[in-house]
Amino acid sequence: MERITVLLIGLLIGGHTALAQCVVSKDVYGQIVTTCEVYESGLSTAPSHKQETYLGSPFLTYPAWQMGTVQIEPGGKEVACELAYDLVANEVQCHFEANSPLSRLTPYAFTIDGLTFVRQLSDLPGGLAKRYTTVLYAGPTKLTKSIISRLVPTLTTNGYDKSSVFQGHYQQKETYYIQKGDAQPELTSLDEASLLKTLHGRSTPLATNAPTRQLPADEVIKMLMNYDSVSAIANLSKPALSTDALFNQQLTRELSYPNQAWLAGVYGRVYVGFTVNEQGQLGELVTLSPENIGYGLDQAVKRALKQVGTLKPAYQGRYALPVAxxxxxxxxxxxxxxxxxxxxxERYVDRILLTEFVVPIKVAKPVPTIREVWGFYK
Structure with missing residues (x-):
């Protein structure tokens, strides 16, 4: 039977942390199990000892210890070591030399079992800040995966009847992200509706009956390869700023349908002009289309543009942004x-016309009329 001993770790038992000497092995049925000698101590009770067995392991691999490399800092040297990746604690345990003391690390990157994991230095959505991700597809539109695990105790109805020989099991969860160019990774599910929404954002309205079929990772990778191929051809005819992933992501996050407009059953298209200076800063925001006084459509676009960070100086110029x-x-x-x-x-003859953004709204509240507003020129 293959066995791997895990040094003292902390387990949350009965609301407090207990120390445990654990052994990860395979049982007679070929299942990976973790057996722990648990030592508890309380303020009012004498120290106690018991053995508990859990189905699965807190580690990514079996055996937990594998030869790999760690990179402590970005751009730093990769150092070989025998390491184990603890998915519960989100840490790397490493022996740099035979019989050397155990090092617990949170390196910038590490490689284990042929997979390279990189620590996300900026916060990821979905509560996975500073988690490690591994790249599944490394095209212009990247697909990455984060893996976490938690110990789930087995529930028992009484002290005598147990539905399982295990006191709990380790439950792994995979979370997927899509990253377009220099933009931040975006949380996504591997179903068609979520992928379409993540890939297109608000620039393309989605059908309300978009399918929710779950897709295997290899099928998603094929979809992304096709998406990148089609995008590369389409981007040839677009202004450079319209193809900037970070600009599109920031604007998409900040653009929202004004309350006064959707409550009144109003929709419309607005054009906002702006400049990008030699430092990449946005300024000189102006409404180019007729004003829609009282509904806030053009103001919503201006507010969103003000939240866009500094762009590449190469984008210096005068622009017109249409938003539907x-x-x-x-x-x-x-x-x-x-x-x-x-x-x-002729209203934007001296400006670069960007690709239109689409901001959709779906309303259930009754409205007397639904109408387009265009306003008037000053």
Whole structure:
């Protein structure tokens, strides 16, 4: 029977932490199990000892210890060691030399069992800040995966009847992220609706009946390869700023449908002009299209642009950004209301016209009328 001993670790038992000497092995059925000698001590009780067995292991691999490499800092040297990746504690345990003391690390990157994990230095959405991710697809649109684990105690109905020989099991959870270019990774599920939403953001309205079929990772990778191929061709005809992943992500996050507009059943298209200076800073925001006084569509676009960080100095220039606010009502049998008014080219003749952003809203609240607003020129 293959066995691997784990040094003293902390287990949460009965609301407090107990020390445990654990052994990870395979039982007669070929299952990976973790057997722990648990030592508890309380303020009012004498120290106690018991043995507990859990199905599975807190580690990524079996055996837990594998030859690999660690990279302590970005750009640093990769150092070989025998290491184990603890998915519960989110730490790397390492022996740099035979019989050397155990080192507990949180390196920038490490490689184990042929997989390279990189520590996310910025916060990830979904409560996985500073987790490690491994790359599944390394194209212009990256697919990465984070793995965590937790110990789930086995519930018993009384002190005599036990539904399992195990006192608990280790439950692994995989979380997936999509990263477009220099943008931050975005949390996604591997179903078609989530992937479409993550890939297109608000720039493309989604059908309300988008499929939710779960896809295997290899099928998602094929989808991303096709997406990158199609995007590369489409981007050839787009202004450079419209293809910048970070600009698109920041603007998508900040753009929202104004409350006063959707409550009034109003939709429309607005054009906002702005400049990017030699330092990559945005400024000189101005409404180019007729104002929609009272509904806040152009103000929503200006607020979003003010939240966009510094861009690449190479984007220096004057721009016109069209944004379409589309309206979809649950009680209406027709498709979403899409604005038809467009700005005459002479109104932005000295500016680069960017690819249009689409901000959709789906409303269930009854409204008297649904109408497009275009306003008037000053």
């Amino acid at each position: 606010f589309t309206y979809d009502h649950t009680q209406d049998t027709r498709d979403a209301y899409v604005p038809v008014n467009v700005l005459a080219p």
